[in-house]
Amino acid sequence: MGTWIKCSDERGQIIYINIANAITLLRNESHHRGTVIAFMGTSDHLSVRETPEDILKAAKGQKSN
Numbered sequence: 001m002g003t004w005i006k007c008s009d010e011r012g013q014i015i016y017i018n019i020a021n022a023i024t025l026l027r028n029e030s031h032h033r034g035t036v037i038a039f040m041g042t043s044d045h046l047s048v049r050e051t052p053e054d055i056l057k058a059a060k061g062q063k064s065n
Contacts, residue, residue: 002018002019002020002021003018003019003020003059003062004016004017004018004019004062005017005018005019005055005058005059005062006058007048007049007050007055008048008049008050009046009047009048009049010034010047010048010049012049015046015048017037017046017048017055019055019059021039021040021041022037022038022039022040023038023039023040024036024037024038025037025052025055025056026038026052027051027052028047033049033051034047034048034049034050034051035047035048035050035051035052035055037055
């Protein structure tokens with residue numbers, strides 16, 4: 001089923017990511033904020049405004065519901 005997390009892209013638009021398919025969460029060092037996410041099965045990356053800690057906290061909160 002997956003764990004869908006509500007995030008904001010770099011323009012501030014709301015997007016939902018399936019964190020169950022993420023293979024890496026890296027702090028976005030080039031912008032000094034946010035996270036770069038890599039997913040299984042693709043070489044594309046997604047940049048969001050939330051920190052890796054925020055994303056993992058949201059995912060953990062969904063699993064406990």
